[in-house]
Amino acid sequence: MARGGLHVLEVSNLHSAYGRIGVLKGVSLEVRTGEVVALIGSNGAGKTTLLRALSGVQPISSGEIRFLGARIDRLPPHRRVERGMTQAPEGRQVFGPLSVEDNLRLGAYMRRDGEIEQDRERVFAMFPVLREKRHLVAGGLSGGQQQMLALGRALMGKPKLLLLDEPSLGLSPILVDQILAAIVALKASGITVLLVEQNATAALGIADRGYVLETGRIALTGAAAALLSDPKVKAAYLGAD
Amino acid sequence: MAEFFQFLMSGLTVGAVYALVALGFTLIYNASDVVNFAQGEFVMLGGMVTVFVAAAGVPLPLAALIAVTVAVAVGLLLYWLAIEPARGAPAVTLIIITIGASILLRGAAQMLFDKQFHKLPSFSGDAPINLFGAAVQPQSFWVLGGAAVIVLLLYVFLERTVLGKAVLATAANRLAARLVGINTTTVMALAFGGSAAIGAVAGILITPITLTSYDVGTLLALKGFAAAMLGGMGNPLGAVAGGLLLGLLEAFGAGYLSSTYKDAFAFIVILVVLFAMPQGLFGRRVVERV
Structure with missing residues (x-):
């Protein structure tokens, strides 16, 4: 696997729990420089927990987080912000x-x-x-x-990597479009984005690649266009059959 | 009329001290959700350390500075040794920890110093100043002026500096504060140190008027807490208003009604206010977000 210049974020086998209840059960994913990566999944799949673990405000029990090639999973939140990873929370x-x-x-x-x-x-x-x-x-x-x-x-x-947690949640369609246009503009200006959305159509519509998170595990990954036409994704997240 | 001004000035003087104690409560409560019942012990330390260091021959201003430093050190130790290790514990647990710390500090002061009452000389003599027929001790103006300076400094810090805004941001939304890179642990330590300093200054200013001993902190903490609740917990301006109001209630209650029930009178009024307005006079309604 290529390191350094290519990967902004590499997550491998990340586990996290609230008390005894495991929420992330071995999540691995990567985000490459300049990409917009969408992370979709239903309510309770662990999307927000994953972003919080990346920012360091949710403890992890095992696994590795590399940002710009360096381990950051033991760093406090403010050190991660300092290195260029910021988050707009849900x-x-x-x-x-x-x-x-x-x-x-x-x-x-x-x-x-x-x-x-x-x-x-x-x-x-x-x-x-x-x-x-x-x-x-x-x-x-x-x-x-x-x-x-x-x-x-x-x-x-x-930020070098911007984490966005449900930026379209509860917004009118016009505002959703405005936020999505803003994300596209950010990508054009060179910011890498990891976008968490329940609105899978919207997220995959502007993303390069996507991951589907199901009960704490990555169930599916691929190019955004491929996921959009994947029958399983369609059935589960796009509201079509 | 002279009587009225007499009560007014003594009420404002003691109210200013309550206001400072309430401000200490507010600062820590905002940063950490902890109601710090050891707040009164900072006031005690301010007075007692100044008394004993001054008695050892150190000039008063320097002794006062040493006392503030000691109180700040104790405040930071309280945070690092007792509060921080218990982070994540329910608020009630943390409050009980502060009550324990308060008992410990009182006991330590009793052993380290003594059980006597002590006085500091007034900063600028004892000749009363005549104000509208009331004989006002010059020290009263030191207390009022000192409290005003502290309130002003705190206001400038919170409203005009990025670090101060980080404190307000931590109070408003701890998760978001951590996500923008505010080290909330540092902010909380800052709050404990700052509260200790404010409490110690209050203790130094009031000692020439009310005397001090190892156990003055208990009642002061109670009064300061009541003042903070009266003004609306978490609101710095409310804390100051609540403190002054409580002082005035006590002074006028003692003067016009009965000095025997001075303490009870103030608490009854507070109970009535909180019964009618549970958020305190200046408290914001708590809105649950869904």
Whole structure:
């Protein structure tokens, strides 16, 4: 297996549990430079747990995580952010009492360079509504706007790998399209993305490759187009027979 | 009228101390969800260490600085030795740990120092200042001024610095805070150290007026906790308002009604307020997210 330049993320045989209940039972996957990789699966399959384990906020019991060729599975969360892996978590996890601007500034918490201001402008250019509401508290934004803010905040960390957990959850179709377009634009700008979605059609529609997670194990993997036309995937996740 | 101002000033003075203790509660509660019942012991340490270091011949300002340093060290040790190893435990467990720490600190102070009451000299003499007919001790202005400076510093820290915003972010959403790279362990240690410093300063400022001994922390922690609850747990401004209000309630209650029931009077009012407004006067409604 090629290392270094080719792989941003390599996960091998990852196990994680809540108490005695195993949630991840030997997950292996890889994300290559410049890819958008979709991770689909039903509720409770372990998608969110996997992303949290990657970010270091969910303990793992065994397995390996390599990021840019180096082991990171023993590093605390902030060291992983520092190396260039950021996450927009599921469910509008913004800092409610803080302003939109402060939320974005905190996304760059680990950065010491002088380009934080410019990057904030870039986020505002991507989601103009956030610029309009920059001085308002994040808790007062609509669901879609909070989702944009969570995404923008993750981008403020200058990620090499961006982990997105259900960015389209609970959004109107127009907003879903806007978020998906943003992800495509991110890919074009060179950011590698691991996208977790229940909305499999949407995710596979913009992804290069995909993984199907079922009860803590990778059940299926392949090119996004191939998965989209796979009868098993269609039956289980695309709502068609 | 002179009487009114007399009660007002003594109420504000003791209220400022309650406010600082409540602020200490709030800071730790926000960062870690722990209600730290050893908060009063920081106040005790501030007063007692200053008294004993000053008695050893060290100039008062330096003795005060040493006392604050000792309190901060104790606060950090409390976090690293007792709270951090129990991380993930239910909040009740953590609260019981702080009660244990409080008993331990009181016992240690009793052995290390003594069981007597001690006084510090007033910072700028004892000649009362006449204010609208009320005779006000100069030390009262030190207490009020000191409390105001601390509140202002804390405000600037929380609102104007990235580290301060990281503290607020940790309070608002710990998961998201960890995901942006905020080391929440450091933030919690900071909260314990900061609370200890605030408590110690309160103890140093008030000792010339109320005296201090190894066990002053118990009642102060209770009053400070009540003040924090009154203002709305977790709200720094509420803590300050709750503290001042509690001090005023006590002073006016003792002055106009009965000094015997001074403590009871304040607690009754708090019970009534919390019965009517369980979130406290300035508390935000807790909204469960689905």
